[in-house]
Amino acid sequence: MLDGELMNELMMQISNLSKTFDVHHGGRTHEFTAVDNVSLSLYKGEVLGVVGESGSGKSTLARCAFGISQPTLGETLILGKSLVGKSVRATRELRSNLGFVFQDPSGSINPRMTVRDAIAEPLQLRSQDRKSIDVRVSFLLDRVGLAENQLRRKSHELSGGQCQRVAIARALSTNPKIVLLDEPTSSLDLSVQAQILNLLEELRRDFELTYLMISHNLDVISHLSDRVAVMKDGRIIELGTTREVIDSPQHPFTRELIRVYSGSETSHEIPADFNLDKWQDGPLNTWAFQHIPAFLPVRKISSSSRPLILSENLDPTLDEVKVGWDVNLRNVGDILKDLHTDSIVMLRSGEVVFEKYFNGMSKTSPHLLQSVSKSILGALYGKVVENGEINPSLTFSHYLPELVSSVYGGATIQQALDMTVSVAFSEDYSDPNSEMARLDEAIGWRTSVSGREIGLRNYLKTLTPNGEHGKFFQYCSANTDALAWLICEVTGRTYQDLISELIWQPMGASGSATISVDREGLSVGNGGISCTTRDLALFGQLLLLMGEQNGQQILPRNWVKQTFDGSSPEVISADYLQALHPGGSYKNQWWITNSAAREIYGVGIYGQYLWLDPSTDTVIAKLSSIPIPVDPTHSRMHVALFRALARINL
Amino acid sequence: MNVVLKVSDLAVDFCIGEKIVNSPLRGINLEIRSGETLGIVGETGCGKTLTATAIMGLLPASARPRGRIEFADRGSLEPSSMGSIRGSEITMIFQNPQSAFNPIFTIGSQMRLVAQKRNYAKSEIGSMLNERLSSVGLTDTKRILASYPHQLSGGMLQRCMIAMAMISSPKLLIADEPTTALDATIGDQVLNLIRDLQDREGFAMLFISHDVTAVAKVADYISVIYAGRVVENGPASAVMKSPQHPYTKGLLGAIPSASKPRGTLIAIPGSVPSVLNDVVGCSFAPRCNLATSTCAEEPPTLTVGQQSVTCWMVNS
Numbered sequence: 001m002l003d004g005e006l007m008n009e010l011m012m013q014i015s016n017l018s019k020t021f022d023v024h025h026g027g028r029t030h031e032f033t034a035v036d037n038v039s040l041s042l043y044k045g046e047v048l049g050v051v052g053e054s055g056s057g058k059s060t061l062a063r064c065a066f067g068i069s070q071p072t073l074g075e076t077l078i079l080g081k082s083l084v085g086k087s088v089r090a091t092r093e094l095r096s097n098l099g100f101v102f103q104d105p106s107g108s109i110n111p112r113m114t115v116r117d118a119i120a121e122p123l124q125l126r127s128q129d130r131k132s133i134d135v136r137v138s139f140l141l142d143r144v145g146l147a148e149n150q151l152r153r154k155s156h157e158l159s160g161g162q163c164q165r166v167a168i169a170r171a172l173s174t175n176p177k178i179v180l181l182d183e184p185t186s187s188l189d190l191s192v193q194a195q196i197l198n199l200l201e202e203l204r205r206d207f208e209l210t211y212l213m214i215s216h217n218l219d220v221i222s223h224l225s226d227r228v229a230v231m232k233d234g235r236i237i238e239l240g241t242t243r244e245v246i247d248s249p250q251h252p253f254t255r256e257l258i259r260v261y262s263g264s265e266t267s268h269e270i271p272a273d274f275n276l277d278k279w280q281d282g283p284l285n286t287w288a289f290q291h292i293p294a295f296l297p298v299r300k301i302s303s304s305s306r307p308l309i310l311s312e313n314l315d316p317t318l319d320e321v322k323v324g325w326d327v328n329l330r331n332v333g334d335i336l337k338d339l340h341t342d343s344i345v346m347l348r349s350g351e352v353v354f355e356k357y358f359n360g361m362s363k364t365s366p367h368l369l370q371s372v373s374k375s376i377l378g379a380l381y382g383k384v385v386e387n388g389e390i391n392p393s394l395t396f397s398h399y400l401p402e403l404v405s406s407v408y409g410g411a412t413i414q415q416a417l418d419m420t421v422s423v424a425f426s427e428d429y430s431d432p433n434s435e436m437a438r439l440d441e442a443i444g445w446r447t448s449v450s451g452r453e454i455g456l457r458n459y460l461k462t463l464t465p466n467g468e469h470g471k472f473f474q475y476c477s478a479n480t481d482a483l484a485w486l487i488c489e490v491t492g493r494t495y496q497d498l499i500s501e502l503i504w505q506p507m508g509a510s511g512s513a514t515i516s517v518d519r520e521g522l523s524v525g526n527g528g529i530s531c532t533t534r535d536l537a538l539f540g541q542l543l544l545l546m547g548e549q550n551g552q553q554i555l556p557r558n559w560v561k562q563t564f565d566g567s568s569p570e571v572i573s574a575d576y577l578q579a580l581h582p583g584g585s586y587k588n589q590w591w592i593t594n595s596a597a598r599e600i601y602g603v604g605i606y607g608q609y610l611w612l613d614p615s616t617d618t619v620i621a622k623l624s625s626i627p628i629p630v631d632p633t634h635s636r637m638h639v640a641l642f643r644a645l646a647r648i649n650l
Numbered sequence: 651m652n653v654v655l656k657v658s659d660l661a662v663d664f665c666i667g668e669k670i671v672n673s674p675l676r677g678i679n680l681e682i683r684s685g686e687t688l689g690i691v692g693e694t695g696c697g698k699t700l701t702a703t704a705i706m707g708l709l710p711a712s713a714r715p716r717g718r719i720e721f722a723d724r725g726s727l728e729p730s731s732m733g734s735i736r737g738s739e740i741t742m743i744f745q746n747p748q749s750a751f752n753p754i755f756t757i758g759s760q761m762r763l764v765a766q767k768r769n770y771a772k773s774e775i776g777s778m779l780n781e782r783l784s785s786v787g788l789t790d791t792k793r794i795l796a797s798y799p800h801q802l803s804g805g806m807l808q809r810c811m812i813a814m815a816m817i818s819s820p821k822l823l824i825a826d827e828p829t830t831a832l833d834a835t836i837g838d839q840v841l842n843l844i845r846d847l848q849d850r851e852g853f854a855m856l857f858i859s860h861d862v863t864a865v866a867k868v869a870d871y872i873s874v875i876y877a878g879r880v881v882e883n884g885p886a887s888a889v890m891k892s893p894q895h896p897y898t899k900g901l902l903g904a905i906p907s908a909s910k911p912r913g914t915l916i917a918i919p920g921s922v923p924s925v926l927n928d929v930v931g932c933s934f935a936p937r938c939n940l941a942t943s944t945c946a947e948e949p950p951t952l953t954v955g956q957q958s959v960t961c962w963m964v965n966s
Contacts, residue, residue, distance in 0.1 A: 053833035159921040160694070189693035190860065194904035194917035201914070216833065223906030223915070246908045260838040261863075261908050360846040 009044035010080075011178050011210045014065050017074035019057075034060040036234035037074070042178065047204065047211040049225030049242070051218050051257070057234040058214045059182055065212070066098055066180050067091070078178070096126070099171035103183035105163035109155045115141070115166050116151040122173045140169040143206075145199060161192035165199070172203065181213040185220060197223060218261045222246055230254045276447045282340070282627025285606055286359050289342065289368040289625050292530045296444065298514035299496040299523070301504055301531070308508025308549075310534060313351045315650055323637075323644040335641050339607055339634060340626045342367055343533040347541055347619040348650055352534075359625065366512050366530040367623040370604025373515075373529035374480045376499065376539065378589030380487060381417060382547075382559030383502045390490055392417065396482060399490050402457070407465045408482050415469050416479040417588050418567050422467035425476045429605060429629035435463070439478055439526075443518045456481055456518045473586055477526035480589065484525025495523035506554040507542050509535040527604060533621050540610045540619035543600070559588065564600055564614065566592035599646070605629040609638060613646035620645060652722075654822050654854040655682045655705070659717035662704055666712060672928065674700060676878040677717070680856075682871075684821065687848065687855040689869025689886065691862050691901070693922045697878040698858045702824050705856070706742055707732035722821055738768060741815035745827035747807035751799040758795030761814050768818045782813040785850075786843055805836035809843065816847065823848075824856045829864055841867050862901060866890050874898045877923055877933035884957030894959040897934045932962065 064071040067083040185193040279288040346354035396408035426434040442459035511532030547555030566585035607624030661673035829837030882895040903916035935945035
């Protein structure tokens with residue numbers, strides 16, 4: 001590492017350097033700018049790394065800076081002196097301060113020369129006597145880790161790593177102060193690359209060298225460099241200390257480069273036709289629901305360090321099960337296709353019996369849950385109510401005075417959990433002027449019409465009452481966002497930490513999961529969770545186990561029981577629910593059917609489901625990308641599908 | 651799941667004049683099931699590409715392969731039957747897309763040739779090619795089909811090559827360093843594309859690379875090859891997280907990383923041995939810091955957890 005004193009001595013100053021080439025194409029000539037007005041300073045003892053992809057201009061920049069090519073504009077001062085416009089003879093002394101190591105070691109050593117002659121050649125040009133040359137060559141050979149008996153060999157008798165050691169010895173022969181390393185390890189095997197990187201670091205320290213290092217490989221650059229310059233299209237787009245650039249990259253290209261090298265799995269490559277107002281609809285939603293972090297701000301929900309691995313007992317015949325709805329009888333496999341399924345996982349008695357992935361999904365891909373997220377919030381409340389941290393019969397204004405003049409001023413927390421808050425709110429997903437559309441604008445899920453981008457906090461304050469609370473069921477997504485805000489405010493913890501610590505880690509979730517946040521970092525409780533299908537199924541299983549897993553009571557038994565019991569059916573008046581199963585109800589952010597099986601489920605628009613059938617100990621998690629938000633036919637098909645699967649004897 | 655490819659004790663001798671040169675492969679054993687990816691990791695000259703060429707039946711005339719290569723339900727593969735399998739049931743993508751295409755024909759004419767070979771009706775070919783190209787993320791299909799290789803970028807050409815390899819809906823795809831010649835960000839896109847295609851089409855894949863990080867991104871299983879022998883094999887996550895063979899440990903330790911703290915890298919001393927040298931016992935012993943006199947004997951293959959490791963110094 002550098003200390004302040006060394007940093008002060010300027011070794012090389014590149015000022016406003018540009019290099020253009022004439023390109024002949026189809027009988028015409030145009031100018032191609034390889035390096036575009038680049039300025040860089042190189043201080044004594046430092047390693048400055050220039051990283052960029054092929055064609056970014058990094059090698060051209062280095063060649064111009066080191067006087068191998070002439071720049072079109074600008075100049076380089078080496079130890080305060082310029083090379084530009086002077087003859088080779090006049091600048092020989094100055095050039096002896098420069099050393100070069102290139103990518104292909106066998107190509108940079110004359111194949112007819114012995115190792116001894118290759119290293120000695122630069123010295124002979126400076127007319128030293130043979131004896132002192134031999135002493136110097138032996139010394140360098142030893143320093144780069146080669147044995148004396150290799151002096152008589154030629155390059156074809158050496159391995160790639162040995163050749164590069166010879167090239168390094170040759171570069172150091174004239175005792176240079178500044179060395180250019182242009183992709184010094186790119187043609188070497190991994191195990192040899194590490195040797196050469198270690199050697200370069202050792203030599204820099206011992207000989208007080210200054211390196212300008214060029215590479216396409218961010219890992220190699222960041223390993224050796226004190227500062228990093230990122231180059232793209234002939235320009236430096238980012239420059240800073242290695243830690244600054246790696247830890248807080250500013251330019252999108254740098255971020256992408258770091259993501260690729262950090263080995264993170266999901267690609268953030270956004271489809272060309274992506275549109276923030278259309279991503280929830282098909283066909284864009286197939287990609288978008290699996291890649292929320294690529295275009296929305298999210299917070300990570302940490303998974304468990306001791307994951308629970310579900311045992312598998314796959315039944316291949318389930319694909320062929322016949323599902324009856326209306327007058328048709330169809331295969332499960334065909335229905336899954338019709339319902340734009342991205343994934344489905346079915347557990348019977350806690351074992352995976354059916355599991356399918358489509359559209360690029362896999363066991364490890366997270367997928368947006370939409371409003372199934374609400375059911376996870378319901379469980380969080382079960383937990384904090386039991387702890388006594390929140391009293392659900394109090395109004396929002398008791399905990400969040402900020403909301404006192406909104407609809408939530410007079411509504412209780414339990415009323416919001418059961419969706420019986422009476423609010424002037426239209427949950428119409430297709431109307432761009434509905435309150436729902438404005439909620440999407442507030443959280444950044446849709447581009448804002450001017451003046452509307454206000455964040456969740458300000459948006460919730462604008463909602464007004466529409467009648468008496470606690471009387472009628474009214475499904476309103478904003479309720480859940482208010483609940484998510486409140487639980488964070490009261491517990492003093494972030495939403496992602498609450499999910500992770502209270503549910504995800506105790507139950508042994510293993511996949512990656514995120515929660516979407518608004519511009520102020522407030523969580524989108526109404527539908528912003530993405531997780532893997534298996535982890536969602538695991539959460540469903542926890543309810544069937546009455547909150548208890550392996551002897552540990554993760555969710556309160558009473559809360560689970562209360563949820564299964566449902567609320568009084570008369571508060572339900574949502575038409576589409578009534579059409580589906582008359583007498584069904586809604587409790588604690590879960591839907592409860594009125595069938596003998598007493599299934600409960602979470603549901604989200606575009607076909608997201610977590611379906612629990614306690615009568616057969618079955619969990620079905622199904623994530624989809626149906627092109628439109630709500631469709632009664634699709635809803636009926638889903639219920640028919642889940643009942644056919646859940647009620648089959650295995 | 652059913653085994654698509656099973657390679658047992660594969661070795662390839664070479665006849666140079668009257669002389670038979672030792673096989674650079676010293677008994678390779680591999681197994682790939684449908685829908686799965688086996689990643690082969692190894693350094694220069696360890697025999698990665700020779701293994702692939704032997705499976706494809708593309709060895710030079712001087713080669714004398716030994717051992718068994720079994721494919722899907724066809725049993726043991728013979729050179730005589732390869733004509734009907736190569737390019738249809740087994741397809742391959744190569745490192746350098748620029749040289750894999752013929753520079754004097756358009757992409758379209760080269761792809762149509764493959765489609766005709768695969769008995770597509772003339773009327774279907776156009777729509778099939780459009781579909782294949784859009785499945786690899788290329789939208790401007792008309793322009794691409796009319797282009798010559800030099801008119802497309804490396805990433806686009808590699809996508810075309812993948813689309814071409816998919817024309818026959820192969821059971822096995824062999825990918826030999828498919829991202830090595832590409833820029834890191836483009837290479838990453840190609841890896842994601844290959845994985846998505848595999849999820850959709852369900853082919854088995856043999857993915858060969860010297861780049862451990864690339865292999866870890868796509869492979870379900872990893873076989874580490876050193877000097878012509880599989881020295882470690884197991885589920886990708888297990889091999890990456892808890893490598894057992896001293897060579898695998900060294901290889902993973904030698905990778906510099908932007909996310910790791912700086913400092914001296916753990917380098918494996920020496921370099922990969924020449925395949926022409928006679929090796930007795932463990933070929934890694936000369937570079938191994940655990941080696942003892944026992945290592946002069948043929949090492950046993952032991953099972954550690956889900957991994958199998960060919961080494962004297964590993965406790966099973």
